[in-house]
Amino acid sequence: MSTSADTSVATLTDYEPVIGLEVHVQLSTASKIFCSCSTQFGAAPNTNVCPVCLGMPGALPVLNRKAVEFAVRAAMALNCRVNETSIFARKNYFYPDLPKGYQISQYDKPLAEFGFIEIGAKGKDTDKSVRATRIGITRVHLEEDAGKSLHEGFSGSDEKTAIDLNRTGVPLIEIVSEPEIATPDEAYEYLTRLKEIILYTGVSDCNMEEGSLRCDANVSVRPRGQKELGTKTEIKNVNSFRFIREALVYEIARQVEVIEGGGKITQETRLYNAHEGRTYGMRSKEQVHDYRYFPEPDLLPLVVDEKWKAEIAKTLPELPEARRVRFVNEFEVTEYDAQVLTAAKSLADQFEAAAKAAKNPKRVANLVQGELMGRLKAMGAETEQSPISMNGVAASADLVESGAISGKMLKDLYDLCFERGKDFPEVYEEEGRPQQSSDTSVLEKIIDEVVAASPKQLEQYRAGKKTMLGFFVGQVMKASKGQANPQLVNELLTKKLE
Numbered sequence: 001m002s003t004s005a006d007t008s009v010a011t012l013t014d015y016e017p018v019i020g021l022e023v024h025v026q027l028s029t030a031s032k033i034f035c036s037c038s039t040q041f042g043a044a045p046n047t048n049v050c051p052v053c054l055g056m057p058g059a060l061p062v063l064n065r066k067a068v069e070f071a072v073r074a075a076m077a078l079n080c081r082v083n084e085t086s087i088f089a090r091k092n093y094f095y096p097d098l099p100k101g102y103q104i105s106q107y108d109k110p111l112a113e114f115g116f117i118e119i120g121a122k123g124k125d126t127d128k129s130v131r132a133t134r135i136g137i138t139r140v141h142l143e144e145d146a147g148k149s150l151h152e153g154f155s156g157s158d159e160k161t162a163i164d165l166n167r168t169g170v171p172l173i174e175i176v177s178e179p180e181i182a183t184p185d186e187a188y189e190y191l192t193r194l195k196e197i198i199l200y201t202g203v204s205d206c207n208m209e210e211g212s213l214r215c216d217a218n219v220s221v222r223p224r225g226q227k228e229l230g231t232k233t234e235i236k237n238v239n240s241f242r243f244i245r246e247a248l249v250y251e252i253a254r255q256v257e258v259i260e261g262g263g264k265i266t267q268e269t270r271l272y273n274a275h276e277g278r279t280y281g282m283r284s285k286e287q288v289h290d291y292r293y294f295p296e297p298d299l300l301p302l303v304v305d306e307k308w309k310a311e312i313a314k315t316l317p318e319l320p321e322a323r324r325v326r327f328v329n330e331f332e333v334t335e336y337d338a339q340v341l342t343a344a345k346s347l348a349d350q351f352e353a354a355a356k357a358a359k360n361p362k363r364v365a366n367l368v369q370g371e372l373m374g375r376l377k378a379m380g381a382e383t384e385q386s387p388i389s390m391n392g393v394a395a396s397a398d399l400v401e402s403g404a405i406s407g408k409m410l411k412d413l414y415d416l417c418f419e420r421g422k423d424f425p426e427v428y429e430e431e432g433r434p435q436q437s438s439d440t441s442v443l444e445k446i447i448d449e450v451v452a453a454s455p456k457q458l459e460q461y462r463a464g465k466k467t468m469l470g471f472f473v474g475q476v477m478k479a480s481k482g483q484a485n486p487q488l489v490n491e492l493l494t495k496k497l498e
């Protein structure tokens with residue numbers, strides 16, 4: 001089956017994909033959601049367990065208050081309405097990594113509903129492959145994680161599967177989007193924004209390798225203009241946003257091909273193989289679930305009253321979207337750069353602290369935008385990989401501000417920083433703290449030489465072509481290897497030429 005990029009582009013003109021995402025986020029509490037076992041990652045298998053999370057008969061769950069706080073904080077950051085009363089429910093199914101035979105989750109009365117995430121920046125300079133729109137969030141609910149099956153040669157056997165129950169009972173929130181995502185690019189953007197927001201709230205480390213953030217995608221296609229939805233498939237167990245995008249591109253093309261060939265889409269769960277770049281249907285016996293949800297009899301309804309909500313609301317930091325708007329207004333950076341600068345809270349904090357400590361905050365913003373981002377982009381590096389720290393940028397900005405170095409010298413020093421992989425203050429020291437030349441006698445000598453070497457230009461200038469001044473300034477700057485103080489050169493030249 002061909003699923004090249006060409007195919008997917010062609011299919012999108014006739015068919016409209018409809019995508020909804022379900023994201024599981026592990027909350028960074030010290031202990032599990034219904035017992036006091038540790039949630040520490042990487043402990044020896046089956047050491048962080050007790051009768052409650054092992055599902056022993058008669059053991060009773062006790063709700064972790066911190067998990068509720070974290071879930072509410074995340075829900076608020078996702079613009080959700082937090083329900084005063086929500087109900088835990090048993091989701092019944094049999095699987096070896098689920099010792100109780102059911103998972104405690106929430107069903108018809110979830111913790112929070114009716115949220116949204118803004119996607120697509122509105123600036124002129126931003127990528128237009130993603131609409132600037134809001135993607136609705138249907139619900140955010142609390143649940144416990146299941147254990148982990150260890151296949152593939154664990155204990156030296158290809159036939160046996162081992163179970164690690166350390167993860168059983170670790171608190172999760174499930175964030176379910178409305179089926180309002182129109183393209184794989186938008187799905188990628190939605191996930192990027194979601195992760196950014198959750199990281200800002202500090203309720204999870206969102207570490208995908210350790211499974212702290214997991215995503216399932218529901219996707220269907222329908223002929224453009226048709227109202228009713230097509231049959232959807234669910235893509236499970238994809239461990240990076242890039243792979244989700246690839247899996248969706250593949251799956252959309254596959255569905256269109258099936259329909260175009262006169263076939264029908266089967267509602268099923270599919271797995272994505274990143275090596276092969278394609279999805280596979282799982283066996284049919286795992287496709288159909290009847291979870292027989294019913295209210296969890298061992299837990300009271302969860303009540304988050306107005307007072308508690310207000311307390312939690314106070315712990316919400318300024319969120320990335322608001323910060324972006326503020327950076328654009330306060331530092332006059334472009335929408336795109338505001339996005340890069342706010343992508344991680346730590347980077348945004350560093351930038352803001354450095355900018356505010358500098359003599360001229362806007363100059364710091366300009367340098368980050370013009371000199372730093374430009375160089376990083378050219379080498380395809382991320383902002384975190386920059387050899388020049390935000391404090392380094394601020395230090396260099398102050399040197400230009402005070403007239404100690406020229407803009408040209410700053411550029412050269414930045415080049416050296418990137419060559420040597422060192423921060424600005426270090427390279428500035430290594431170069432012997434260069435200063436732009438404000439020594440009048442030295443500059444006058446250079447000016448004399450330049451003027452003497454350009455009789456034609458001098459004639460033109462004296463004949464009234466005042467724009468030739470720029471030529472002379474350029475020649476003097478060049479002769480001084482960029483170290484002359486441009487303002488002073490301007491002054492001296494004007495005097496000399498008149």
Ligand SMILES: [Zn+2]
Nearest residue numbers: 035037050053
């Ligand atoms: Zn336990």
